[in-house]
Structure formats: structure tokens, C-alpha cells
Amino acid sequence: xxxxxxxxxxxxxxxxxxxxxxLNPLPDSETVFVAEQAGPVTDDSGSLTLTARKxxxxxxxxxxxVVPGGPDVPVGNEALLDWLRRVDATSTWTTSVCTGSLxxxxxxxxxxxxATTHWLYRDVLGxxxxxxxxxxxxxxxxxxxxxxxxxxxxxxxxxxxRIAGDEHAQCVQLMIxxxxxxxxxxxxxxxxxxxxxxxxxxxxxxxx
Amino acid sequence: xxxxxxxxxxxxxxxxxxxxxxLNPLPDSETVFVAEQAGPVTDDSGSLTLTARKxxxxxxxxxxxVVPGGPDVPVGNEALLDWLRRVDATSTWTTSVCTGSLxxxxxxxxxxxxATTHWLYRDVLGxxxxxxxxxxxxxxxxxxxxxxxxxxxxxxxxxxxRIAGDEHAQCVQLMIxxxxxxxxxxxxxxxxxxxxxxxxxxxxxxxx
Numbered sequence: 001x002x003x004x005x006x007x008x009x010x011x012x013x014x015x016x017x018x019x020x021x022x023l024n025p026l027p028d029s030e031t032v033f034v035a036e037q038a039g040p041v042t043d044d045s046g047s048l049t050l051t052a053r054k055x056x057x058x059x060x061x062x063x064x065x066v067v068p069g070g071p072d073v074p075v076g077n078e079a080l081l082d083w084l085r086r087v088d089a090t091s092t093w094t095t096s097v098c099t100g101s102l103x104x105x106x107x108x109x110x111x112x113x114x115a116t117t118h119w120l121y122r123d124v125l126g127x128x129x130x131x132x133x134x135x136x137x138x139x140x141x142x143x144x145x146x147x148x149x150x151x152x153x154x155x156x157x158x159x160x161x162r163i164a165g166d167e168h169a170q171c172v173q174l175m176i177x178x179x180x181x182x183x184x185x186x187x188x189x190x191x192x193x194x195x196x197x198x199x200x201x202x203x204x205x206x207x208x
Numbered sequence: 209x210x211x212x213x214x215x216x217x218x219x220x221x222x223x224x225x226x227x228x229x230x231l232n233p234l235p236d237s238e239t240v241f242v243a244e245q246a247g248p249v250t251d252d253s254g255s256l257t258l259t260a261r262k263x264x265x266x267x268x269x270x271x272x273x274v275v276p277g278g279p280d281v282p283v284g285n286e287a288l289l290d291w292l293r294r295v296d297a298t299s300t301w302t303t304s305v306c307t308g309s310l311x312x313x314x315x316x317x318x319x320x321x322x323a324t325t326h327w328l329y330r331d332v333l334g335x336x337x338x339x340x341x342x343x344x345x346x347x348x349x350x351x352x353x354x355x356x357x358x359x360x361x362x363x364x365x366x367x368x369x370r371i372a373g374d375e376h377a378q379c380v381q382l383m384i385x386x387x388x389x390x391x392x393x394x395x396x397x398x399x400x401x402x403x404x405x406x407x408x409x410x411x412x413x414x415x416x
Contacts, residue, residue: 014229014384017256021222021357024253031255040259045232047239048225051248051257098385119385136389148385149229150361158391170394171404176222177306177327177356179395180388181344183366186378187387196379 001029001163004062004087006103007041008074013048014149015068015097022156023064025172026164034059036079044070056083064159065091068152069098069118071204075106075128084109093142093159097152101145105130113140118148119189120204134190150187153178209237212270212295214311215249216282221256222357223276223305230364231272233380234372242267244287252278264291272367273299276360277306277326279412283314283336292317301367303352305360312351313338321348326356327397328412342398358395361386 003023005016016033024031035041035052042049056079065087074080084107088094096104101117104110105128115130115138116122122132136147137155146155157178161169186192211231213224224241232239243249243260250257264287273295282288292315296302304312309325312318313336323338323346324330330340344355345363354363365386369377394400 012229013225017221017225020256021220024255031253033256045239047232047261048228048241049259049261051259053255053257136385136387137391148383150384150386150388153358154389154391161391166392167401167404170392170400171408173390173392173394174397174400174404174408175356176358177344177395178358178388178390179344179399180358180386180390181362182381182386182388183345183362183369184374184378184381186381187385189382191387192378192382193375196375196382200379200382 001026001064002062003029003031003064003066004034004059005031005066005068006080007033007035007050007052008070008077008080009041010044010072011041011068011070012098012149013043015070015100015152016050016066018150018152019066019095019097019156021176022153022160022172023066025175026160027168032059032062060087061090062087063091064093065095067096067100067103069096069100069102073099073102075102081107091142093144095144095155095159097146097155098148101125101130102128104143104145110143113143114138115140115143115145116147117145120200209234209272210270211237211239211272211274212242212267213239213274214276214288215241215243215258215260216278216285216288217249218252218280219249219276219278220306220357221251223278223308223360224258224274226358226360227274227303227305227364229384230361230368230380231274233383234368235376240267240270268295269298270295271299272301273303275304275308275311277304277308277310281307281310283310289315299350301350301352303363303367305354305363306356309333309338309353310336312353318351321351322346323348323351323353324355325353328408
């Protein structure tokens with residue numbers, strides 16, 4: 001089983017690494033980080049660089065496709081969108097984290113489907129033809145989308161359970177000691193102080 | 209403020225990226241990934257490669273030191289231990305995730321201090337002179353240690369709050385939409401099925 005995680009300039013690091021850490025232990029699997037060109041790809045803060053081992057043309061039949069997000073996902077990059085359409089034709093699962101769902105939607109893969117994304121981008125996702133929800137992980141057939149950044153951990157674990165069974169997923173959860181104790185309860189717009197939510201909405205107005 | 213995240217061969221990816229994603233937004237800060245030699249460093253699965261931008265000798269006064277773990281942390285690598293002792297002399301915070309605390313302890317920095325680590329390695333941590341606890345995040349003066357892998361997210365958020373205030377940390381939590389919904393409740397040895405815990409204890413007997 002091949003898991004392909006797409007990288008592009010200014011991706012968000014945890015969007016990619018959360019699913020990686022939870023899906024990579026799948027039995028008889030290999031994970032490949034893939035980008036338009038093989039080589040180093042730098043994240044949205046400019047401080048973290050991950051290596052794409054393969055270029056798009058070298059990865060043509062992954063079983064699982066994972067698309068991370070970022071503050072300005074390349075929804076206009078036809079090479080990436082073409083690749084997504086191509087690999088989706090034979091994938092078993094096509095997934096995203098955060099604004100990665102905008103890429104799937106821009107590729108036409110989420111038309112009319114319930115999906116999720118980073119909370120700041122729900123309307124944008126709707127604009128691309130998906131049906132945005134506020135849920136943390138949304139499955140619709142083989143399409144599994146996760147909300148912002150850290151939601152990729154929950155998505156990866158849930159998908160690992162569906163593929164390899166509950167016991168496998170529980171092993172992974174125990175190995176990464178995923179028994180969260182957030183020191184604050186501000187992880188969703190419905191829970192965070194209203195002033196913070198408004199400030200962020202102002203700061204991150206609709207992207208291009 | 210400089211945040212230095214140490215990399216070494218076979219580190220665990222999320223150990224490094226959890227604190228990165230939560231500490232990197234600190235105001236007026238820069239994060240640098242550092243390793244014995246600058247360049248690519250590959251994780252414990254062999255599939256993920258992060259770039260260390262600087263070598264140890266180029267990073268001599270970080271304000272925050274973060275040491276990730278891995279299944280076989282290089283507790284015998286004197287160059288790394290010397291660097292840890294050297295930067296600890298002037299750091300404001302010296303932190304670890306997972307078995308990263310074994311590195312701090314091997315460097316002599318946790319003697320007699322309460323600390324935590326991956327649940328499979330609590331006894332090993334005690335053998336290096338720290339006082340292991342089962343808590344998820346342990347603070348003792350400027351030393352902050354986190355339990356296994358995913359606990360680095362909680363550690364990073366808690367530390368961000370102590371450094372830059374609750375509102376900043378809540379902003380970060382909201383931005384990464386950290387409102388966890390693990391699909392299973394098996395993230396700690398006290399919660400996971402006993403058979404899984406025993407199986408893992410057998411599989412990961414005391415490391416070298």
C-alpha cells in the first residue's frame with residue numbers, strides 16, 4: 001500500500017505530519033512525500049523544510065492520497081490539480097487536512113460532497129462546489145477531509161482503523177501517546193473567546 | 209527569541225513538529241532546526257526527511273531548546289550531550305518530548321528532577337537519575353518535559369502561554385484547530401486494552 005503525501009511551497013507542517021505519523025504504521029505500506037519537483041519544500045513559516053522524495057510523475061498509483069493545507073494553497077496550479085485528478089481515479093482513499101480540501105475541491109473532486117476544512121475557510125470551500133460542514137473529520141465515500149491542522153491526527157487514526165482494524169489504530173494511538181490534554185479550551189471557533197475569533201476573521205480575510 | 213529544535217538520525221517526526229507548530233508563532237521569535245551537521249536528517253521510519261539549517265556549532269545561545277525523541281535516541285553521542293549542556297547554561301527553557309528527556313537526563317540536566325517521557329521508557333528515565341512521573345507535561349524550573357510523541361503539542365501550547373500569555377496561546381490553539389476528537393480512547397497505558405499494553409511492552413523491551 002502506498003501513501004502519498006503531497007507537498008507544495010508554504011504547506012503547513014503539522015497538516016502533513018499528523019496524518020504521516022498515524023498512517024505510516026499501516027501494515028505493508030510505504031509513505032512517499034511527493035511534490036511538483038523532488039527535493040526540499042519549505043513550509044508556511046519558512047523555518048521547516050521537508051524533502052519530497054518523488055516528483056508528481058513518479059507517483060501515479062498511490063492507494064492513499066493526503067493533501068495538507070496552508071495559508072495560500074496553490075488552487076490555481078494546474079499541474080497539481082491534474083495530478084490529483086489522475087491519482088484519484090485509482091486511489092482507494094483521497095484525503096485532505098485543513099485547506100487541503102480546497103485543492104481537492106478545485107480539482108473538481110468534491111462537487112456536491114459534504115467536506116470540511118480549516119474553520120476560517122468554510123465559505124471558500126463552499127465556493128468550490130463542496131458542501132462545507134463544521135465537523136472535524138468528514139467521510140463521504142472514499143473522500144475523507146479533516147478540519148484545521150491538528151485534525152489530521154484524528155483523521156489519520158480514524159482512517160487507520162477503517163483500513164487495518166480497531167486494534168491496529170489503538171496501537172498507533174498508544175504508541176504516539178495520543179491522550180490529549182490541551183491547556184486551554186480554545187480549539188474551535190465555538191469555544192474560543194469571541195474576541196479572538198473576530199480578530200482572526202479580520203486578519204485572515206478570504207484568500208485569493 | 210531563538211527556538212532551537214535538535215534533530216538526529218531516527219528522531220520521531222511528530223515529536224519535533226508538535227512543539228514547532230505551537231512554539232514557532234511566538235512573537236519576535238525564529239525557529240532553527242539544528243543537528244550535528246547541517247543538512248537532511250531522516251526520521252525513525254526512514255520516509256520523512258527534515259532539513260537541519262544549522263550545525264551544533266552555529267547555534268550557541270538559543271532561548272528555548274527542544275529535544276524530540278525516537279525509538280533509539282543517541283544517549284551516547286557526546287557531541288550532542290556536550291551541546292545540550294552548553295546551551296542549557298544560558299537557555300531560558302530546556303524542553304523535551306517523548307524519549308528526548310533521556311537525552312537531557314543523559315546530559316546530567318535532570319538529576320533528581322521530576323520529569324516525563326514516553327510511557328514505555330519511564331524506568332529508563334529513572335535509570336538516568338531523573339524522577340519519572342506518568343504526567344503528560346512536567347515543569348520543574350526551566351525544564352519542561354512531555355510524554356510520548358503527541359504530548360509535544362500540549363507542551364508547546366502550555367509553554368507558549370507561559371511565555372506570551374494566555375491569549376496568544378489560545379490564538380495558536382484556534383489557528384491549529386486543536387480541539388481533539390480521538391476516534392479511540394487508547395492513548396495512555398491506563399486507558400488502552402491491557403493486551404495491547406502488554407504486547408507493546410514485550411515488543412519494545414528496555415532499549416540499549
